[in-house]
Amino acid sequence: MIIVLHRDCSLKDKASVVRYIEQRGGRLLVSVVGDETHIGLIGSESQALASAIGAMPGVAEIRAVAPPYPHVSREYQPQPTEVRVGPVVIGASEVVIIAGPCSVESGPQLEAIAGSVAGEGARMLRGGAFKPRTSPYSFQGLGEEGLALLSAMSAETGLPVVTEVVAPEDVQLVARYADMLQIGARNMQNFRLLSAAGEQEKPVLLKRGIAATVEELLLAAEYVVSAGNLRVVLCERGIRTFETSTRNTLDISAVPVLKRRTHLPVIVDPSHAAGERELVPHLARAAIACGADGIIVEVHNDPDTALSDGRQSLTLAGFGEMMGQLRGIASAMGRQVAGRRQVQAAR
Ligand code: PEP
Ligand code: MN
Numbered sequence: 001m002i003i004v005l006h007r008d009c010s011l012k013d014k015a016s017v018v019r020y021i022e023q024r025g026g027r028l029l030v031s032v033v034g035d036e037t038h039i040g041l042i043g044s045e046s047q048a049l050a051s052a053i054g055a056m057p058g059v060a061e062i063r064a065v066a067p068p069y070p071h072v073s074r075e076y077q078p079q080p081t082e083v084r085v086g087p088v089v090i091g092a093s094e095v096v097i098i099a100g101p102c103s104v105e106s107g108p109q110l111e112a113i114a115g116s117v118a119g120e121g122a123r124m125l126r127g128g129a130f131k132p133r134t135s136p137y138s139f140q141g142l143g144e145e146g147l148a149l150l151s152a153m154s155a156e157t158g159l160p161v162v163t164e165v166v167a168p169e170d171v172q173l174v175a176r177y178a179d180m181l182q183i184g185a186r187n188m189q190n191f192r193l194l195s196a197a198g199e200q201e202k203p204v205l206l207k208r209g210i211a212a213t214v215e216e217l218l219l220a221a222e223y224v225v226s227a228g229n230l231r232v233v234l235c236e237r238g239i240r241t242f243e244t245s246t247r248n249t250l251d252i253s254a255v256p257v258l259k260r261r262t263h264l265p266v267i268v269d270p271s272h273a274a275g276e277r278e279l280v281p282h283l284a285r286a287a288i289a290c291g292a293d294g295i296i297v298e299v300h301n302d303p304d305t306a307l308s309d310g311r312q313s314l315t316l317a318g319f320g321e322m323m324g325q326l327r328g329i330a331s332a333m334g335r336q337v338a339g340r341r342q343v344q345a346a347r
């Protein structure tokens with residue numbers, strides 16, 4: 001339910017409407033849309049409350065159309081949200097490229113990859129320290145040691161770091177080291193983890209679950225935002241379909257569909273969708289052409305020996321080549337991908 005106030009509704013009348021809702025235990029969200037003030041009523045009691053409010057002074061109309069994810073919906077906030085991660089802004093005109101290994105394996109490995117991708121124009125560094133692996137016998141990540149390596153490499157290259165958190169009790173630890181917390185596909189509906197990420201201040205990268213609809217992804221984002229953290233970026237990373245020729249099926253149409261329904265930035269992970277490095281640049285180009293605000297991509301200095309996802313990791317040279325192509329596509333879309341730069345070694 002959305003309560004639309006008269007354009008000339010007085011402050012006193014606005015306050016009475018808000019008080020009326022709050023005194024009856026209703027939850028609300030106030031937003032300004034053009035020159036109109038909208039009060040969104042959230043929750044199961046909204047219908048009963050709205051009918052009484054319709055007769056109050058200052059109220060122009062009650063609209064019954066309201067998505068179940070008010071905080072993240074475009075209806076409540078038409079202007080796009082820009083999410084700042086250190087010096088980087090996701091959701092503005094720059095298409096932000098995030099690159100790095102699937103897993104942090106060692107200091108030398110991370111240093112080789114971070115230095116190279118930074119030089120090629122990556123604006124953020126990725127790397128898993130806590131890995132959600134399908135098999136309990138696969139490499140599970142370096143844990144806190146991996147977080148410390150990421151944070152040291154961030155200081156050296158100037159790239160903010162995004163890394164995954166897999167459990168609510170690890171949120172504070174990961175937030176101490178990382179600039180952005182990733183919630184992975186397997187945890188998209190771990191509701192306690194979503195709320196815990198919403199109760200801290202670092203921005204959140206929320207990946208779509210392998211069998212989640214767009215609506216479920218938006219509801220997962222609503223968990224984070226309604227807990228108090230507005231800095232959420234969504235990521236399409238491929239979903240499971242009957243098709244087996246790729247690891248997952250990149251749902252490219254999810255990009256414009258999400259952009260229509262939410263004000264949150266949307267990025268694409270071509271690596272986990274493709275499953276093989278040769279396909280990755282094709283999907284990354286498509287994503288930018290489709291309006292994605294960024295790409296998160298796996299890169300390794302020696303993919304054949306990688307402890308996870310080597311087959312889908314770009315080589316350092318492959319990443320550089322792809323970056324050239326992405327600049328061309330971004331420019332055709334009236335956007336930019338950062339240029340190559342000299343990376344100063346701090347040591
Ligand atoms: C990852 O980014 O390394 C990862 C595990 O991604 P996803 O959660 O999308 O599978
Ligand atoms: Mn991976």
